Amino acid sequence: MTSPEILWNPGRGAPPPSTSDDLRPLEVHRRLPGYEVTPLVDAPTLAADLGIGRLWVKDEAWRLGLPAFKMLGASWASYRSLVRLLGHEPEWSTTDELAAALAPLGPLTLATATDGNHGRAVARMAALLGLGARILVPEGTATARIDAIAAEGADVSVVDGTYDDAVRAAAALAADDVLIVSDTSWPGYTDVPGWVIDGYTTILDEVDQQRVAAGAGPVDAVVVQMGVGALAAAVVGHCRDAEGRGPLVAVVEPLTAACGLRSAEAGGLVDVPGPHRSIMAGLNCGRASEVAWPTIAAGTDVFVAVDDAAAERAMVDLAGLGLEAGESGAAGLAGLRALCEDGSVDVLGPDASVLVLSTEGPTDPEAWVRIVGRPPTATP
The missing domain is CATH 3.40.50.1100 (Rossmann fold)
Incomplete structure (x- = not known):
C-alpha cells in the first residue's frame, strides 16, 4: 500500500x-x-x-x-436543457407525459463522455424520454460498464486516450439535434455542468x-x-x-x-x-x-x-x-x-x-x- x-x-x-x-x-x-x-x-x-x-x-x-448517484445530476441537467430548448416549463407528472410535451422539439440525441456511471445515467434519461444517446468512453473502460451503457439503448464509442480525451471528442458532437449533457465544463460550456x-x-x-x-x-x-x-x-x-x-x-x-x-x-x-x-x-x-x-x-x-x-x-x-x-x-x-x-x-x-x-x-x-x-x- x-x-x-x-x-x-x-x-x-x-x-x-x-x-x-x-x-x-x-x-x-x-x-x-x-x-x-x-x-x-x-x-x-x-x-x-x-x-x-x-x-x-x-x-x-x-x-x-x-x-x-449519477442519475440525479444527469436527469436534472437533461431536463433543464430540454426545457430551455422548449422555451417553457411543461406540465407533467410522468416521464411519458414529459416525453409527449417535448415531442415538438423533434428527434434529439443526448451525448456525453463518461468513465461509466454518468454516461449510463444520460442514456437512461434519453431512453425514458424516447431520445437517442451517444456515449463516449476512454480506452480501458471495463467491458461490464460499456455493456451496461449499451443495454440502455445507447450508441457507445471507445475513444483512444483518457477520459479528458473523451470529453473533447464528445464536445465536438454538439449540433442542433445533439445536446451535450456533460458533468464537466470548459470555456463557454458551464450551464449544463452547473445543473449537474x-x-x-x-x-x-x-x-x-x-x-x-x-x-x-x-x-x-x-x-x-x-x-x-x-x-x-x-x-x-x-x-x-x-x-x-x-x-x-x-x-x-x-x-x-x-x-x-x-x-x-x-x-x-x-x-x-x-x-x-x-x-x-x-x-x-x-x-x-x-x-x-x-x-x-x-x-x-x-x-x-x-x-x-x-x-x-x-x-x-x-x-x-x-x-x-x-x-x-x-x-x-x-x-x-x-x-x-x-x-x-x-x-x-x-x-x-x-x-x-x-x-x-x-x-x-x-x-x-x-x-x-x-x-x-x-x-x-
Missing part, C-alpha cells in the same frame, strides 16, 4: 455565491420512475475502528434504478431530513469523492454558509489522478497527465470542472489522495456492513481512514460525527468478486 497524500487547502475561504435558481431538483426527481430515498446507515462498529464517535454512510449503490451539480443536492436534502428523523445533530465532517468535482461542489455549496462556516469538508481522489489536490497546490486549475489507471474508474479525471472548481477551491478544507489498495480495503469494510460499494463508491471511506490514521485532523476525534458518501454499487462485478471474495447480491 502506498502512503496517502494529504494537503491542507492553502486557498480555503468563503465559497462564491450560488448561481442555482429556486427550482428544487428533488421535486423533479420524485416524478422519475423508481425514486426512493436512499439509505443513511449508522455504522457504530466501523466508527469505533476509525476512532470517531459516529459514522454515517449515505448509500448510493442504487439510485433511480441505476447503480450510482444542482442535481446532486437531492442527496444532501435527503441526508438533512434523515438526520432530523434519527434525532441526530449536525455532522462535524463530510468526506466526498472528487472526480471532475461536481459532487464535491454540491457538498461544499450545501455545507458552507456565506462566511464559509460549516463542517470540515475533505475531498478524496486517486493518487494517480489527483487533479483537485494538484490544482489546490498550484493555486489554480492544472492538468494531471494520463494514463489514469486507478481502479476508482469514476475518479480517473485529469482536470477538474471549471464551473465546479471555484467552489471546491474555496470551500474544501483538506484534499487526500489514496491508492487502489485503500479503496479495496474500504470496499471490504463496507461489505462487512452489508453495503455493496464499487471502487469509486468506497473511495470516500478510504480517504476518511487515511485522515484518521494521519492524526492531523483535530475534528476527527472520539466525539466526531462524520458523513461519508458511498457513491456507487459494484459496477464491475468481476472486480468486486476479486476484491470482496463473494458475488454481489444484485448485479447492476
Whole structure:
C-alpha cells in the first residue's frame, strides 16, 4: 500500500455565491420512475475502528434504478436543457407525459463522455424520454460498464486516450439535434455542468431530513469523492454558509489522478497527465470542472489522495456492513481512514460525527468478486 497524500487547502475561504435558481431538483426527481430515498446507515462498529464517535454512510449503490448517484445530476441537467430548448416549463407528472410535451422539439440525441456511471445515467434519461444517446468512453473502460451503457439503448464509442480525451471528442458532437449533457465544463460550456451539480443536492436534502428523523445533530465532517468535482461542489455549496462556516469538508481522489489536490497546490486549475489507471474508474479525471472548481477551491478544507489498495480495503469494510460499494463508491471511506490514521485532523476525534458518501454499487462485478471474495447480491 502506498502512503496517502494529504494537503491542507492553502486557498480555503468563503465559497462564491450560488448561481442555482429556486427550482428544487428533488421535486423533479420524485416524478422519475423508481425514486426512493436512499439509505443513511449508522455504522457504530466501523466508527469505533476509525476512532470517531459516529459514522454515517449515505448509500448510493442504487439510485433511480441505476447503480450510482449519477442519475440525479444527469436527469436534472437533461431536463433543464430540454426545457430551455422548449422555451417553457411543461406540465407533467410522468416521464411519458414529459416525453409527449417535448415531442415538438423533434428527434434529439443526448451525448456525453463518461468513465461509466454518468454516461449510463444520460442514456437512461434519453431512453425514458424516447431520445437517442451517444456515449463516449476512454480506452480501458471495463467491458461490464460499456455493456451496461449499451443495454440502455445507447450508441457507445471507445475513444483512444483518457477520459479528458473523451470529453473533447464528445464536445465536438454538439449540433442542433445533439445536446451535450456533460458533468464537466470548459470555456463557454458551464450551464449544463452547473445543473449537474444542482442535481446532486437531492442527496444532501435527503441526508438533512434523515438526520432530523434519527434525532441526530449536525455532522462535524463530510468526506466526498472528487472526480471532475461536481459532487464535491454540491457538498461544499450545501455545507458552507456565506462566511464559509460549516463542517470540515475533505475531498478524496486517486493518487494517480489527483487533479483537485494538484490544482489546490498550484493555486489554480492544472492538468494531471494520463494514463489514469486507478481502479476508482469514476475518479480517473485529469482536470477538474471549471464551473465546479471555484467552489471546491474555496470551500474544501483538506484534499487526500489514496491508492487502489485503500479503496479495496474500504470496499471490504463496507461489505462487512452489508453495503455493496464499487471502487469509486468506497473511495470516500478510504480517504476518511487515511485522515484518521494521519492524526492531523483535530475534528476527527472520539466525539466526531462524520458523513461519508458511498457513491456507487459494484459496477464491475468481476472486480468486486476479486476484491470482496463473494458475488454481489444484485448485479447492476
